[in-house]
Amino acid sequence: xxxxxxxxxxxxxxxxxxxxxxxxxxxxxxxxxxxxxxxxxxxxxxxxxxxxxxxxxxxxxxxxxxxxxxxxxxxxxxxxxxxxxxxxxxxxxxxxxxxxxxxxxxxxxxxxxxxxxxxxxxxxxxxxxxxxxxxxxxxxxxxxxxxxxxxxxxxxxxxxxxxxxxxxxxxxxxxxxxxxxxxxxxxxxxxxx
Amino acid sequence: xxxxxxxxxxxxxxxxxxxxxxxxxxxxxxxxxxxxxxxxxxxxxxxxxxxxxxxxxxxxxxxxxxxxxxxxxxxxxxxxxxxxxxxxxxxxxxxxxxxxxxxxxxxxxxxxxxxxxxxxxxxxxxxxxxxxxxxxxxxxxxxxxxxxxxxxxxxxxxxxxxxxxxxxxxxxxxxxxxxxxxxxxxxxxxxxx
Numbered sequence: 001x002x003x004x005x006x007x008x009x010x011x012x013x014x015x016x017x018x019x020x021x022x023x024x025x026x027x028x029x030x031x032x033x034x035x036x037x038x039x040x041x042x043x044x045x046x047x048x049x050x051x052x053x054x055x056x057x058x059x060x061x062x063x064x065x066x067x068x069x070x071x072x073x074x075x076x077x078x079x080x081x082x083x084x085x086x087x088x089x090x091x092x093x094x095x096x097x098x099x100x101x102x103x104x105x106x107x108x109x110x111x112x113x114x115x116x117x118x119x120x121x122x123x124x125x126x127x128x129x130x131x132x133x134x135x136x137x138x139x140x141x142x143x144x145x146x147x148x149x150x151x152x153x154x155x156x157x158x159x160x161x162x163x164x165x166x167x168x169x170x171x172x173x174x175x176x177x178x179x180x181x182x183x184x185x186x187x188x189x190x191x192x193x
Numbered sequence: 194x195x196x197x198x199x200x201x202x203x204x205x206x207x208x209x210x211x212x213x214x215x216x217x218x219x220x221x222x223x224x225x226x227x228x229x230x231x232x233x234x235x236x237x238x239x240x241x242x243x244x245x246x247x248x249x250x251x252x253x254x255x256x257x258x259x260x261x262x263x264x265x266x267x268x269x270x271x272x273x274x275x276x277x278x279x280x281x282x283x284x285x286x287x288x289x290x291x292x293x294x295x296x297x298x299x300x301x302x303x304x305x306x307x308x309x310x311x312x313x314x315x316x317x318x319x320x321x322x323x324x325x326x327x328x329x330x331x332x333x334x335x336x337x338x339x340x341x342x343x344x345x346x347x348x349x350x351x352x353x354x355x356x357x358x359x360x361x362x363x364x365x366x367x368x369x370x371x372x373x374x375x376x377x378x379x380x381x382x383x384x385x386x
Contacts (some may be wrong), residue, residue, distance in 0.1 A: 029307040030255075030270040032262045058252035062223075063259035063270065069225045071262075077223040077256065083295075101278075114222040 001041050001176035004154065005191050007034065008136055014182045014189060018129070026154060027060035027126050029190065032067060038176055039068030042122070042152040045174040049149045051122045055115065057097075057108060057133055058082055060126040064154060067126055078114045080140060082106050093143040097136035108136045110144075115158065117145035128153040128175060131162025138171075150174065158192050194234050194369035197229035197347065198384050200227065207375045207382060211322070211350065219347060220253035220319050225260060226294065231369055232261030235315070235345040238367040241341045244268055244315045248334065249302060250290075250326055251275055253319040257347060261317055271307045273333060275299050286336040301329045303337075310338035321346040321368060325356025331364075343367065351385050 001083040013021040047157075051072045056065040057080045065077045070134050079107075083106065092109040097108060134151060141148050148171065156163040156175035166173050178192035206214040225239075237247065244265045249258035252275045258270045276299065285302040292299060308314075316330050327344060334341050339352040349356040349368035359366050371385035 023304065024306070027276065028271065028304055030259055030262075030272070032259050032270060033267045035259065036263075058256060059272065059274070062255040063272075066223055066228065066256035067227050067259055069223075070229075074226045077225060078221065079223070079252065079256075079258075081221065081252070111216065111221055112216070114300060 001038070003034065003037055003186045004177045006134055006177075007031075008155065009189055010175055012189065013078075014187050016184050017162065018178060018182075020155065020182060022155060022158065028065075030063045032063070032123045035064050035067040035072075038064065038152075038154060039071040041176055042068055042124070042174055043071035046072075046122060046150045046152070046172070047121075048122050049172075051149055053078060053115070053119045053146075054122050055080065055137055056111070056122055056124045056182075057137060064126055065124040068152065072122065076114070078110060079110045080110045080137060082108055093140045095139040098132045108133075108140070111141050112144070115140060115144040115146055119144065119146035120148055120149045121146050123151045124153075125151075126154045128156040128163050128173070129160040129168075131166055134162070134166060152176075155179065195226075196227065196230055197370045200224075200294055201348065201372075202369055202382055205382065207377045207380050209376075209377045213350065213372060213375060213382075215347065215348060218284050219257075222384070223256045228257050228260040229263075231257065231345075231347060232264040234369055235261055235317070235367055236264035239265075239343045239345070239365070241316060241317075242365075246271060246312045246339075247315050247317055248303070248330055249317045250275065252329060254317055257319055258317040261345065265315065266381070271303060273301045273303045273330060275301055277305065286333045287333070288329045288332040288336075291325045301333070303333050305337070306370070308333060308337040308339055312337065312339035313342045314339050315342055316344045317346075318344075319347045321349040321356050321359075321366070322353040324359055327355070327359060345369075348372065 011024040092113045150172040153175040156178045158178040204217040343365040346368040349371045351371040
């Protein structure tokens, strides 16, 4: 998606340690017009599929998923939570995810009420690096007996391999920008053609 | 807002300890059509004001704020973050907030790049109880020299007093449903008339 690649080139910052900061428009400050265009792109890609629910993970995926939902007939958006809170009762699917950004493991939970065997789920997230968060969401769907119809990602760091592993496993992964390489010294970013 | 009150009555659950669970449609599973109607209601209420930015706090406020932004000329949405992460550099406004839900204090941060003296800010959140989170957001705006033009809340727990304290301080608080009392024994919920 050229619009997203252009924004990443213009406003993204490459940092040491394989970090790509896009917090100007994606995951701290949010450009909702861009989100809307991203939703339209995923709707086009997944047009042949029946999607009954969008599943994402807090926090950065939520805004993207909610705006994308408007391109999928306003299906419900469920966001998996990263920590136990007194507002969630005992009836949950739980898995554990290692966060590249936070460099630690954390539990990821979703209420059994909001993920069911009849659901055809589109997973949405802002970033795909090694794929740990997505494998967590897939595991939650498996626990519920829900079908993962596809995976919509804003920025895939292709060189970390998580996206290609998911494709090898048979998942339909639509990443709107795939970074093939990036250089913290020059700030240069190359996208998959 | 009758639609929201009806949903709370129908799908909300009153728990011991002043907890109102609305995770069926507001803050775990998200009804984006409802969010859209909430955004329209705030746009009507704040019609006389110039809003250049929406500020919310992760995680539950993000989806609501992003959809509401579409009713305010697609202004940028910034979400304050609840913990330090390696993706945020040193240039941040920081404050501390006590969470009623999580029953502990946590730092709340926003990058100085995304909150500025020229900003006219609408604060949006899913819940207003004692007002601690909102006072944190207000404090971030004060640090930046940004003007708080108003506060849009989905569910205010009126009996906890935070909303009325903010109104006494002169803030224009538009809560779409104000719970005046609720009873965990009977499940009954009374709204401010």
